[in-house]
Amino acid sequence: MKLATIRTGGGTQAVRIDDAHAVELGAPDLGAFLAQPTWRSLAAAADGPRHPLEGLDYAPVVPRPEKIVCVGLNYASHIREMGRELPEHPTLFAKFARALVGAYDEVELPAGSAEVDWEAELGVVVGAEVRHASPSEAQAAIAGYTVVNDVTARDFQYRSVQWLQGKTFERSTPVGPWLVTDVEPGELTCTVDGDVVQKADTADLVFSPADLVAYVSRIVTLVPGDLIATGTPGGVGHARTPARYLGAGSEIVTRIAGVGECRNVCR
Template identity: 65%
Template structure:
């Protein structure tokens, strides 16, 4: 099953995406749907207002998750090609909901940064409360998967040893277009491709993750209770612009495409924010 949050005028609505139309579930967004007991049955049986697929205006699939965790250095081949040892524990940082945009919304390139980079990633969406769960238990608590790009202001990221400031510029992080439920997205290996103006920059297999989805849910649930709708971005492979020679970054008018086999595609135009003194 595929679920999405769409904009309908001044409000949003959770929908089930069928082959020919989208059907409203009666919830304001996918996060609200996931908070309901038996959300799978509610979504499968929904028979609300219907929308043509080609007319959908996608919001972030979960517009306001309580928590957004991101994982760094999580693709085995990329770590080894850089001559590093595989990490013993996940490298974790956070994003805030204001960074999220829909799968086809414009990315706002912040005026304060001259080094905005791409990071295509698979997102995991939590489907039930999880606290101190095992890896085996965690697998059954995943609602599904989606596409995310952890767009990063590198010059701000590396101002200090902490990354948060480079990861949280507003309206920079595409997320969607749909949540593919775990029962449908059962493959452990999916091809991830990031393209900039049609040129492939990143290619990877999600089966190459050092810490897989269930391991990350288990690990993070040891720290804090995970709630339905919480998001985990599982990390990016090699091919980011900052690591290239010469370095490459997103610019005004650039089109960033992030695709994961079986999960969908985000396609976003980059729009330069005007400086305050312009």
């Protein structure tokens, strides 16, 4: 099942994406819809107003999540190729909701940065409130998966040992186009202006989605609509020789097999 938040003439609507139509779910966005304990059965049975798929304007899957938790260094092959040991605990940082854009929106290049980079990532959307979750509780709390690109201003990121300032520029982070339930995510790829720059199997994650939900829930209560970006594999522009960065007009395409695709132009 695919669930999304779309923009309409009257605001936004949570919808189920079917083969020919988007069916309204009776909530203003997917965050509000997931807050209902029986959201899975409600989504399956929904029979609200319909919208043709062609021309849908996708908002970020959850436009205003309470929390956006991001993970660094989480692909085993990438860590090993850098000569590092696998981490014992996840490396966490955060974003704010104003950083998010939809799957086909323009990405706004941060003013004052000359080193804007791509980071294709699997996104995990939380579908139930959890605190101190067991592995099984963590898995059950996952609503589904989405596509994220953690676009990063490297020159701001490395001004200090804390990464936040390089990670949360407004309108910089594509998320979408939908949340997919009951799927095993597959290969992740990122292309920039037609060049394949990242390719990895999401099965290579050091800390799985359920691991991350369980770990983060030990620190803070996770609630429906929270987003966890699970980390990026090798292939980022900053690590190339010479380094390669995004510029005005650059097109980023982020795909995850079984989940979906974001396609964004930088302005």
